[in-house]
Amino acid sequence: MAASKNEDSKPKTAHELAKKQRDISVAEFFEKNRHLLGFDNKRKALLTAVKEAVDNSLDACEEARILPEIIVEITQISEDRFNVVVEDNGPGILPKQIPKIFAKLLYGSKFHKLSQSRGQQGIGISATVLYGQLTTGKPAKIISRIGAKDEAHYCELEIDTKTNQPEILKDEKIDWRKERGTRVEISIEASYQKGPQSVDEYLKQTAIVNPHVTIIYTTPKAEQLIFPRATEALPKEAVEIKPHPYGVEIGRLMDMLDDTQAKTLQSFLTGEFSRVGPGTAKEICQNSALLPSMKPQEMDRVHVEKLIEGIKKTKIISPPTDCISPIGEELIEKGLKKEIKAEFYTSVTRSASVYRGNPFVIEAGIAWGGELPADGSVQILRFANRVPLLYQQGACAITESIEKTNWKPYGLQQSGSNLPQGPAIIMVHMASVWVPFTSEAKEALAHYPEIMDEVKLALQEAGRKLGQYVNKKKRIGQQLERASLFENYIPEIADSIAYLSGKNKDVLTQKLKAMTQKEEIQKVIGTMVPDDSEEDENFKMEMKTGEEEE
Amino acid sequence: MKKKSSQTEQANQALQELGNKLAKDVEKGENPSIEVGIRALSNVKFDTKSKTLMLGEKKATRYLFNVAHIRKFAQTLQVARVAKTLLEVGKHASLRDVFYMSKRTIPNTRINLVDEQKESDKAIEDLELITDLSREQLNMNANKMGSVAGKVVIEDQGDEIDWSKLGSGGWSIPSNVEEIEFKKVNARFVIYMEKAAVWERLHEDRFWDKQNCIIMSSQGQTTRGIRRLLQRLSSEHKLPIYVLADFDPWGFYIYSVLKFGSISLAHISEEQAIPTAKFLGITADDIEKYGLQKHFIKFEDVDVSRLKQMSEYEWFEKSKAWQRQFKMMKKFNAKAEIQAMSARGISFISEKYLPEKIKNNDFID
Numbered sequence: 001m002a003a004s005k006n007e008d009s010k011p012k013t014a015h016e017l018a019k020k021q022r023d024i025s026v027a028e029f030f031e032k033n034r035h036l037l038g039f040d041n042k043r044k045a046l047l048t049a050v051k052e053a054v055d056n057s058l059d060a061c062e063e064a065r066i067l068p069e070i071i072v073e074i075t076q077i078s079e080d081r082f083n084v085v086v087e088d089n090g091p092g093i094l095p096k097q098i099p100k101i102f103a104k105l106l107y108g109s110k111f112h113k114l115s116q117s118r119g120q121q122g123i124g125i126s127a128t129v130l131y132g133q134l135t136t137g138k139p140a141k142i143i144s145r146i147g148a149k150d151e152a153h154y155c156e157l158e159i160d161t162k163t164n165q166p167e168i169l170k171d172e173k174i175d176w177r178k179e180r181g182t183r184v185e186i187s188i189e190a191s192y193q194k195g196p197q198s199v200d201e202y203l204k205q206t207a208i209v210n211p212h213v214t215i216i217y218t219t220p221k222a223e224q225l226i227f228p229r230a231t232e233a234l235p236k237e238a239v240e241i242k243p244h245p246y247g248v249e250i251g252r253l254m255d256m257l258d259d260t261q262a263k264t265l266q267s268f269l270t271g272e273f274s275r276v277g278p279g280t281a282k283e284i285c286q287n288s289a290l291l292p293s294m295k296p297q298e299m300d301r302v303h304v305e306k307l308i309e310g311i312k313k314t315k316i317i318s319p320p321t322d323c324i325s326p327i328g329e330e331l332i333e334k335g336l337k338k339e340i341k342a343e344f345y346t347s348v349t350r351s352a353s354v355y356r357g358n359p360f361v362i363e364a365g366i367a368w369g370g371e372l373p374a375d376g377s378v379q380i381l382r383f384a385n386r387v388p389l390l391y392q393q394g395a396c397a398i399t400e401s402i403e404k405t406n407w408k409p410y411g412l413q414q415s416g417s418n419l420p421q422g423p424a425i426i427m428v429h430m431a432s433v434w435v436p437f438t439s440e441a442k443e444a445l446a447h448y449p450e451i452m453d454e455v456k457l458a459l460q461e462a463g464r465k466l467g468q469y470v471n472k473k474k475r476i477g478q479q480l481e482r483a484s485l486f487e488n489y490i491p492e493i494a495d496s497i498a499y500l501s502g503k504n505k506d507v508l509t510q511k512l513k514a515m516t517q518k519e520e521i522q523k524v525i526g527t528m529v530p531d532d533s534e535e536d537e538n539f540k541m542e543m544k545t546g547e548e549e550e
Numbered sequence: 551m552k553k554k555s556s557q558t559e560q561a562n563q564a565l566q567e568l569g570n571k572l573a574k575d576v577e578k579g580e581n582p583s584i585e586v587g588i589r590a591l592s593n594v595k596f597d598t599k600s601k602t603l604m605l606g607e608k609k610a611t612r613y614l615f616n617v618a619h620i621r622k623f624a625q626t627l628q629v630a631r632v633a634k635t636l637l638e639v640g641k642h643a644s645l646r647d648v649f650y651m652s653k654r655t656i657p658n659t660r661i662n663l664v665d666e667q668k669e670s671d672k673a674i675e676d677l678e679l680i681t682d683l684s685r686e687q688l689n690m691n692a693n694k695m696g697s698v699a700g701k702v703v704i705e706d707q708g709d710e711i712d713w714s715k716l717g718s719g720g721w722s723i724p725s726n727v728e729e730i731e732f733k734k735v736n737a738r739f740v741i742y743m744e745k746a747a748v749w750e751r752l753h754e755d756r757f758w759d760k761q762n763c764i765i766m767s768s769q770g771q772t773t774r775g776i777r778r779l780l781q782r783l784s785s786e787h788k789l790p791i792y793v794l795a796d797f798d799p800w801g802f803y804i805y806s807v808l809k810f811g812s813i814s815l816a817h818i819s820e821e822q823a824i825p826t827a828k829f830l831g832i833t834a835d836d837i838e839k840y841g842l843q844k845h846f847i848k849f850e851d852v853d854v855s856r857l858k859q860m861s862e863y864e865w866f867e868k869s870k871a872w873q874r875q876f877k878m879m880k881k882f883n884a885k886a887e888i889q890a891m892s893a894r895g896i897s898f899i900s901e902k903y904l905p906e907k908i909k910n911n912d913f914i915d
Contacts (some may be wrong), residue, residue: 346568492656496624501566501569501572508573508576512576517613
């Protein structure tokens with residue numbers, strides 16, 4: 001590119017060009033891609049740092065079947081420098097793994113498997129370490145202990161920005177008050193603000209969809225917020241599944257073919273995928289015009305393209321869905337109740353569905369009334385695998401599904417295809433072995449029709465329950481209003497009847513008041529009987545002529 | 551005076567009956583209700599024998615304990631109360647007075663018993679239906695609206711009044727003309743016109759003197775007082791009544807109301823309708839004969855639909871002459887005002903148009 005700008009200059013030799021060719025350092029990579037990783041600005045950097053550490057802790061605890069108790073402490077060092085500490089009671093990390101997990105980009109356990117977990121790429125926490133290192137020059141400080149019998153390890157780590165290898169500045173055994181767990185401390189350039197995209201909000205929403213988690217949070221303003229757990233039950237363990245043929249793309253398929261131990265295409269298909277037995281494998285081969293005995297390592301791009309076409313033509317049953325662990329209706333309500341002061345709560349967990357070979361479950365919850373603000377749009381809480389999504393609401397498939405749902409029958413106001421208005425919080429959770437985000441920053445769900453349909457169905461189901469409540473409340477309110485309406489009219493009318501008939505006014509008032517309590521009158525009060533002595537259209541027309549005086 | 555006190559007696563009794571009925575409902579623990587005749591075209595019959603509109607049998611029941619009824623219920627009782635008070639002290643109130651006597655806020659609410667005069671007016675009409683009395687009998691009067699001139703002498707409240715000696719304004723017609731006594735009536739016919747401006751023209755030209763007739767008008771709307779006065783002149787003095795109105799559906803309807811009665815006041819047609827009234831103009835033929843097309847005002851949608859409605863009224867349906875008028879008006883797709891004739895000269899109407907029409911007996915029945 002640089003050469004083409006200087007058209008007059010003479011052609012460059014390969015040697016000259018080679019001088020410019022070198023490894024791109026991770027620092028450079030990071031600098032260019034920080035927006036993809038969630039470090040576009042100082043405010044977001046603080047949130048991302050907390051989020052990556054907390055997500056890791058929760059995944060570790062759940063995998064080890066430990067009820068998580070997370071401590072988050074943020075202290076402000078100077079105007080734009082913060083110290084972030086996240087400590088868990090998880091299984092701890094083996095000492096030799098600590099440097100790789102925290103100080104090597106793209107190292108992780110989750111990228112190579114398909115299961116419902118928070119982190120996916122193994123980039124988050126090491127990217128945070130790198131960000132801290134680049135902005136403050138301070139190493140990450142890690143303490144981890146794997147059990148009462150083992151000693152705790154303390155490490156200070158940096159990432160070698162040239163080689164993407166961990167650099168261990170300090171590694172020592174220390175006394176630690178905790179029997180087991182991991183503590184991460186990272187200094188970063190950041191800024192702290194409250195509001196809808198703050199750490200406070202992120203932790204609150206995390207507490208809603210993870211009712212089994214206790215979070216103790218100390219803000220930079222030294223306020224302590226405690227989000228206690230509402231259940232002792234851990235979520236069902238996430239089951240690892242093999243990919244489904246419908247979900248793999250060409251690059252992935254080529255990687256899998258390279259890595260496989262299988263000797264033939266037939267055994268590759270049956271061994272590496274879910275829902276592919278010998279019969280289905282044969283059919284795929286037939287449909288792709290490939291020999292089942294072909295060696296996977298010998299397949300080139302043309303073969304792989306044929307294979308993809310063959311998969312598309314073959315009918316394969318949907319992937320198993322028991323690998324998905326939704327929060328569940330009861331716990332969603334519990335989660336909402338403990339963090340949101342509303343009057344009515346409802347929730348829906350849909351049964352599992354599939355997009356592009358990936359099983360997923362959509363859940364929705366609604367909190368309505370109470371202390372929620374009645375004016376303006378409803379608040380939306382979006383979650384993917386129990387992680388709150390705080391940015392890019394407008395670009396998210398969940399938001400669009402909410403807008404495209406007709407909320408009027410459910411007691412909320414809505415103009416056209418906009419967000420509904422009213423005192424409500426609408427939450428949607430997608431649980432899946434693979435959540436399709438629109439970008440690496442994992443902020444918005446991609447618009448797959450299968451997903452949007454499921455979200456809509458979940459919202460409608462929850463909406464109906466909301467509508468029943470709101471409309472019933474309205475009815476009761478109207479009845480009360482009507483009853484009081486009559487009570488206000490009664491003295492007026494009793495007075496008139498007394499004047500016309502000469503009867504005692506107080507007696508009439510008492511009797512009329514007593515009548516409002518009678519069952520058949522109450523029934524009449526509840527129903528609207530139109531006044532049919534009203535003039536019809538023709539009569540109105542007549543009045544226009546001004547036929548009568550004044 | 552004897553007649554008057556018996557009328558008051560009758561009114562008082564009707565109001566007492568209404569009170570007794572409601573008190574009895576309360577006594578029995580039943581939802582108090584009032585029956586009101588329905589004032590809508592669907593409940594109006596054209597009586598071919600008397601050639602007037604009569605209210606049908608259909609009645610609506612208005613309940614106290616009904617969200618949709620309660621306010622009207624209270625309004626009706628309120629005007630009944632006002633009526634009783636007026637009868638007791640022997641004074642008359644205008645419709646506006648009744649409105650202010652009824653206007654107040656229901657305690658503990660933001661609801662006004664009546665918000666506008668239209669509502670109390672309606673309640674009064676309902677009370678007429680309930681008690682079978684006219685509002686004049688209930689001591690409630692409309693404003694004076696019309697003027698009259700002619701060689702007539704009457705006595706009203708002990709004063710003798712000569713309709714030919716009242717200067718430029720003429721005699722203004724009160725709301726209640728029941729007590730008026732005709733002392734001397736020297737006229738061949740009566741012309742009633744919907745435009746006060748036309749009346750002033752004819753009065754200035756002393757048309758009533760030259761043609762030996764009575765001229766009467768109102769401000770567009772034909773009040774009950776005027777209708778009753780016309781009816782009395784027609785029935786007591788056998789004077790033909792001619793109607794002069796604009797060439798538009800609304801003008802035709804003024805004639806319809808005078809002759810047959812109105813839908814909303816069908817319950818008092820008996821003392822209001824003038825079956826012998828004739829339509830003088832402006833007719834479609836006048837338009838053509840006097841070249842008034844150039845003063846046409848184009849029809850709007852509402853005019854078209856009103857015209858269609860009128861042509862379907864039972865009392866016009868079988869009249870060939872009227873159907874012809876409707877058809878021609880529809881073809882013109884336009885209307886014209888009486889004043890359009892001023893284009894032919896300021897006194898064209900009094901010197902040429904009217905004398906010609908009357909001389910040729912050019913009316914529509």
